[in-house]
Amino acid sequence: MSTALQHNHSAERVTPFEQAALQNLRYRQNQAWKNWAEGVRCQPEYSFYPQRLDDLIQIVNFAREQGKRIRVVASGHSWSALAATHEILVFVQTLNNVTMDLSNDAQPRVVIESGATGKEVNDVLEQHGYALPCNVVLESVRFGGLIATGSHGSGWNNRTLSDLVHAIEIVDAAGELRRFEAGVDDDDVMNAARLNLGMFGIIYRITLNAQKSWTVRAFDRRVPIEDVLENLKQWVLVHDNLDLFWWPFCNKFWVKSWHPIQERITAKPRVSPRDKYSAAISSRFYRESLRLMKAFPPLTPRVCNLTFGATPSTRDDIVDVVEAIHYRRAIEVAKMGCVEIAFKIDPDFENVKRAIQVVFENVNAYARRGEYPMNVTMNARFIHNSDCWLSPAFGEGHTCYIEILSHTNESLWQRFSGEVAREWLKLPHARPHWAKEYRHIPGIIEHIKSNFAENIVRFNQIKEQLQVDPSHMFVNPTLREIFL
Numbered sequence: 001m002s003t004a005l006q007h008n009h010s011a012e013r014v015t016p017f018e019q020a021a022l023q024n025l026r027y028r029q030n031q032a033w034k035n036w037a038e039g040v041r042c043q044p045e046y047s048f049y050p051q052r053l054d055d056l057i058q059i060v061n062f063a064r065e066q067g068k069r070i071r072v073v074a075s076g077h078s079w080s081a082l083a084a085t086h087e088i089l090v091f092v093q094t095l096n097n098v099t100m101d102l103s104n105d106a107q108p109r110v111v112i113e114s115g116a117t118g119k120e121v122n123d124v125l126e127q128h129g130y131a132l133p134c135n136v137v138l139e140s141v142r143f144g145g146l147i148a149t150g151s152h153g154s155g156w157n158n159r160t161l162s163d164l165v166h167a168i169e170i171v172d173a174a175g176e177l178r179r180f181e182a183g184v185d186d187d188d189v190m191n192a193a194r195l196n197l198g199m200f201g202i203i204y205r206i207t208l209n210a211q212k213s214w215t216v217r218a219f220d221r222r223v224p225i226e227d228v229l230e231n232l233k234q235w236v237l238v239h240d241n242l243d244l245f246w247w248p249f250c251n252k253f254w255v256k257s258w259h260p261i262q263e264r265i266t267a268k269p270r271v272s273p274r275d276k277y278s279a280a281i282s283s284r285f286y287r288e289s290l291r292l293m294k295a296f297p298p299l300t301p302r303v304c305n306l307t308f309g310a311t312p313s314t315r316d317d318i319v320d321v322v323e324a325i326h327y328r329r330a331i332e333v334a335k336m337g338c339v340e341i342a343f344k345i346d347p348d349f350e351n352v353k354r355a356i357q358v359v360f361e362n363v364n365a366y367a368r369r370g371e372y373p374m375n376v377t378m379n380a381r382f383i384h385n386s387d388c389w390l391s392p393a394f395g396e397g398h399t400c401y402i403e404i405l406s407h408t409n410e411s412l413w414q415r416f417s418g419e420v421a422r423e424w425l426k427l428p429h430a431r432p433h434w435a436k437e438y439r440h441i442p443g444i445i446e447h448i449k450s451n452f453a454e455n456i457v458r459f460n461q462i463k464e465q466l467q468v469d470p471s472h473m474f475v476n477p478t479l480r481e482i483f484l
Contacts, residue, residue: 040083215318
């Protein structure tokens with residue numbers, strides 16, 4: 001899509017003043033947009049495709065002069081309504097430059113433009129022998145969105161990706177590039193800027209703390225449900241990382257764990273051509289199985305058991321930590337719904353077990369009525385807390401993130417996941433993951449406002465003091481409802 005073609009396409013719809021303001025910008029008008037999972041849709045008046053920092057500044061100046069609001073997207077992997085707008089939508093995927101900052105031997109850092117994917121970041125890190133201590137599983141998602149929403153990996157001693165931010169550069173509502181940096185700005189400001197849901201402006205570039213890469217023993221096994229529940233606390237505490245996965249109607253968990261080890265790598269790398277094609281084929285097969293269950297719901301128990309049996313849930317290998325984190329490839333080809341809640345873990349893990357039991361109970365209750373709203377997986381992860389004001393993991397104590405995923409009838413899924421989430425939200429300091437589905441959960445907006453109450457007040461105070469967006473240019477209806 002060339003700039004010239006785009007101007008010709010839109011020339012009859014804009015005034016001469018607007019044409020002058022939009023000069024050299026790539027854009028479309030009234031172009032429909034939907035997110036990856038196709039659960040969020042909008043038709044913004046303008047969709048912009050910036051190529052450089054100057055474009056971001058020009059877009060913001062145009063929005064201010066026209067009195068329009070801005071939201072930002074890239075791959076659209078977020079399930080939530082955070083990105084949707086009918087005014088200006090900015091697509092940042094071509095802002096994807098990644099470099100290493102090795103000026104301080106004691107603290108290596110990676111500098112990431114907001115549109116860079118996890119794979120693009122990992123490629124640069126691995127070339128230099130470094131890694132992030134945590135990350136999400138998907139490598140196709142973009143770092144601007146991960147940071148803005150407080151997305152997380154897994155690991156008892158790990159925080160969120162947003163907590164790794166050393167510096168963040170943002171184009172504010174005045175069209176100025178603002179830099180917020182640890183050690184320069186105070187902690188309160190940094191913990192607002194690191195996770196701001198896009199309300200500080202358009203994120204241009206992020207600098208994250210990294211560390212030398214290391215090897216881990218990746219140990220995956222299938223374990224009976226009763227054994228997992230009995231040993232859960234002990235197993236979580238003795239591993240750097242432990243995740244639980246459960247497919248509906250199965251009598252075992254996939255228990256995924258790893259911990260550091262000083263041994264030579266024994267597994268084949270995930271970047272091998274064979275692995276790439278194998279992952280693509282298996283993921284597409286999985287997508288077809290989801291379609292089958294959606295078309296013929298009574299097959300769900302049988303297909304879920306077959307699916308669980310086909311997962312890579314048994315291994316004992318020595319791998320690079322990045323291989324352990326990104327253990328699945330191409331899984332995004334199967335689109336699905338996802339609801340995820342974070343809550344503080346009690347000393348005996350009893351509330352974690354209760355959260356798991358809620359899913360068991362609801363799946364079985366629906367099945368007795370001949371309904372099968374969940375056909376993918378439940379996943380539980382365990383991390384440290386977060387210092388970011390708007391993080392679901394904010395506050396003292398370790399945090400459990402628990403999620404359910406499914407590819408099924410939308411109204412049935414929303415009813416089922418809403419009921420499960422309502423029970424999860426009764427747990428201590430329970431909050432929804434900003435990037436997942438939550439608008440359909442009964443009473444969720446009031447829950448968010450009351451549960452984040454003092455944090456929202458403090459975030460708004462900092463935002464106002466910094467004058468990054470005094471006219472609320474970077475909000476949409478969902479954010480306005482929660483924060484204004």
